[in-house]
Every structure is written in structure tokens, then in C-alpha cells.
Amino acid sequence: MLKEWVSHPAFRTASVLVSVAVAGILIGMGWEEARYGGVRTELERAEAAADELDQAAQRTPGRSKRDEAILARTLSYFPPYPNGGRPEALAADYLGPDTPIAVAWFSTQDSSDQVLQHYRKFLLDEGLPVVGVRFNDNAGYVGYWVPKDDEVRLMSTLHQGGETMVFVSSARMRNYLERAGRVPAGVPVPRNLQDIASLSLRMEGATNITVSGRVPEAELPAVEQAYRAQLRDQGWSVSEARQAGFQETELTLTRPGLRGQASLRQPSAQRVVDFHLSLMRSQAAP
Known part of the structure; x- marks a missing residue:
């Protein structure tokens, strides 16, 4: 079971980055239908946005230079997932100029746990200090902190509708955390x-x-x-x-x-x- 609670700045940064990545789903899709009176939970909003992500991927055959840059900032730190679909850029630098962040995503038919365990093994084999949490059977994250760059790199999962959406993020969160x-x-x-x-x-x-x-x-x-x-x-x-x-x-x-x-x-x-x-x-x- 993936459950590594650690009293370390990396854990706190990673926990915030998961929420920030969910915000990136909404921003990346321009999804603004949340209004008071029709309020959804954070998980319901993420699930609905994930559906829109899948539809957007089918509509968009090419990638812009901006999308390629986002993918380079995220995917370069992790190997491709064996059973994953085509990665797509999601959003970047939406927390202000003092908080560099990039988020990409892909989908797979594998379970959330399969994805998390795959990347956990990769990080351990590379000798990296792993941080990770399994929220439930359908969601969690795994990643690591790079002290010299003050950067956290994560793979976050959300399983719904028979597939798992995987959000790949990298961010330097120190300035954000100071005000957060x-x-x-x-x-x-x-x-x-x-x-x-x-x-x-x-x-x-x-x-x-x-x-x-x-x-x-x-x-x-x-x-x-x-x-x-x-x-x-x-x-x-x-x-x-x-x-x-x-x-x-x-x-x-x-x-x-x-x-x-x-x-x-x-x-x-x-x-x-x-x-x-x-x-x-x-x-x-x-």
C-alpha cells in the first residue's frame, strides 16, 4: 500500500501541489461552470474536468510551442508510462511569476494503484527520496523533492469512468507556500x-x-x-x-x-x- 506520511517540507509542498494541479485542470480547460447554488465537491469538479480533457484531446491533433514547453517541463523527469495514452499539456505558471509550475496529463486503463506503484518503483530504483500518499482506491500521488532546485515533481492520479487520469506536475512552491x-x-x-x-x-x-x-x-x-x-x-x-x-x-x-x-x-x-x-x-x- 502506498502510504508514506513524512514530516518533511517536501510532504507539505507535495500536498499543496496536488490541490494546485487540480486547479490547473479547471484553468487549463477554461472550465468555469462552478457557481454557488450548483456547487460540486472538489472531486466531482475534477472528474468533470477530466471528462473534458479526454474530449479536448480528441479534438486537438497538434501541439503548440507552448504545449511542447509545458511537456518538456514535466515529462522529462519521468519515463513514459507503458500503458499510457498520448501526453497533453494542461496549464503553466498560473500562480504568478514567482511560482513556476507546469502541469501535463495522460490517461490509462490501468488502476490508480498500478500507476502509483510503477512510478514509486522507478523513483526508488533511481535512489530518489519518495514522497507519496494514497488518498483512496481512486486517487493519490507519488513523487520527489529536489532540494537544490527547491522543486517538487509529482505524478497524481484520479480514477473515474473506467480509466485513470494521470497529472504530471513540477513546481517551485516556496514563494507560494510563504503566502499560502x-x-x-x-x-x-x-x-x-x-x-x-x-x-x-x-x-x-x-x-x-x-x-x-x-x-x-x-x-x-x-x-x-x-x-x-x-x-x-x-x-x-x-x-x-x-x-x-x-x-x-x-x-x-x-x-x-x-x-x-x-x-x-x-x-x-x-x-x-x-x-x-x-x-x-x-x-x-x-
């Missing part, structure tokens, strides 16, 4: 949250905000109970908790003009709770 380590005003997170990483993506009619972090020296039931009480005190409506898996809980929270989904997860045999919140804020929200 703060929680935007009005966004509810558990008290004592550390190793914070946030991303705000403006879309048509709404802003999607994601915040991730960790509550150290804690157990899931206590963190969940305190977080639910905190939300109620701040005027949020909270749905009944849905047990997403062993030692994992998901909450849906709403206020006028705001809707979010929070997940709380305790890695096995660790006294730490991982937190992730995806919140959609309408432009009319206070």
Missing part, C-alpha cells in the same frame, strides 16, 4: 491547526478556497467534537458526520452564500489528525 500558510479571513478551521496550506481560486460567480493542515498530539473523536462545537458557535449549519472510512470523518457545513466539505483523518498509529476543507464562497457572500 495563512488561513483566509472567515474560513473555519480547527483550533491548533498547524502546517497550514491554503489555495484560493477565483471562478465565475464564486471563489473556491481549500485549506489543509494537521492538528498535532490529538485523537480524531476529540478534534471532531471540538470542531463541530466551534462551527455551531460561529453560526455554521453542520450535517451529520459521515464516516468515510476507518479513522476518517467528513462534515458538510453551510452558511448563507457559503458551502463547504471538511474531512478529518487520523493516520494509523499516529497521534495527529489531518484536516482538509474545500469551501465555495459566492461573490455575494459577506
Whole structure:
């Protein structure tokens, strides 16, 4: 099982880069149908964008010089996947001039785990320090950090509709992380949250905000109970908790003009709770 939780800058950078790569899906496709009132979860948006990626590949036989440059910035660090389709450029440098980033993608009929294990073995055989997470049966990432370049290079997977979309990304995230380590005003997170990483993506009619972090020296039931009480005190409506898996809980929270989904997860045999919140804020929200 691919599950390598590490207390290292590379892990935090990689976790943020996965969210940033998902943002690249939306930007690369010009997909702007997310509006408050028809809000989808981050995974649903990624799945819909992945469908559009497949359709776009069928419509676009050639590549521009820009696309070739994006592919060179991403694919040169990993060998071609044996059962993969034709790689395509997705997006680049959409976080500002101080954060170089490039994202490409390809699809395969193989499972998410097959892809992740293939590239994990390649990286280990090359003697590279692997960082990776298997979120569930359908999604995860594997990659490595290059300290001298301050660059993280990842293969992220999303399996849906009988195929796996693989997103290849490389980015120098230090400047982004320096400004992403703060929680935007009005966004509810558990008290004592550390190793914070946030991303705000403006879309048509709404802003999607994601915040991730960790509550150290804690157990899931206590963190969940305190977080639910905190939300109620701040005027949020909270749905009944849905047990997403062993030692994992998901909450849906709403206020006028705001809707979010929070997940709380305790890695096995660790006294730490991982937190992730995806919140959609309408432009009319206070």
C-alpha cells in the first residue's frame, strides 16, 4: 500500500501541489461552470474536468510551442508510462511569476494503484527520496523533492469512468507556500491547526478556497467534537458526520452564500489528525 506520511517540507509542498494541479485542470480547460447554488465537491469538479480533457484531446491533433514547453517541463523527469495514452499539456505558471509550475496529463486503463506503484518503483530504483500518499482506491500521488532546485515533481492520479487520469506536475512552491500558510479571513478551521496550506481560486460567480493542515498530539473523536462545537458557535449549519472510512470523518457545513466539505483523518498509529476543507464562497457572500 502506498502510504508514506513524512514530516518533511517536501510532504507539505507535495500536498499543496496536488490541490494546485487540480486547479490547473479547471484553468487549463477554461472550465468555469462552478457557481454557488450548483456547487460540486472538489472531486466531482475534477472528474468533470477530466471528462473534458479526454474530449479536448480528441479534438486537438497538434501541439503548440507552448504545449511542447509545458511537456518538456514535466515529462522529462519521468519515463513514459507503458500503458499510457498520448501526453497533453494542461496549464503553466498560473500562480504568478514567482511560482513556476507546469502541469501535463495522460490517461490509462490501468488502476490508480498500478500507476502509483510503477512510478514509486522507478523513483526508488533511481535512489530518489519518495514522497507519496494514497488518498483512496481512486486517487493519490507519488513523487520527489529536489532540494537544490527547491522543486517538487509529482505524478497524481484520479480514477473515474473506467480509466485513470494521470497529472504530471513540477513546481517551485516556496514563494507560494510563504503566502499560502495563512488561513483566509472567515474560513473555519480547527483550533491548533498547524502546517497550514491554503489555495484560493477565483471562478465565475464564486471563489473556491481549500485549506489543509494537521492538528498535532490529538485523537480524531476529540478534534471532531471540538470542531463541530466551534462551527455551531460561529453560526455554521453542520450535517451529520459521515464516516468515510476507518479513522476518517467528513462534515458538510453551510452558511448563507457559503458551502463547504471538511474531512478529518487520523493516520494509523499516529497521534495527529489531518484536516482538509474545500469551501465555495459566492461573490455575494459577506
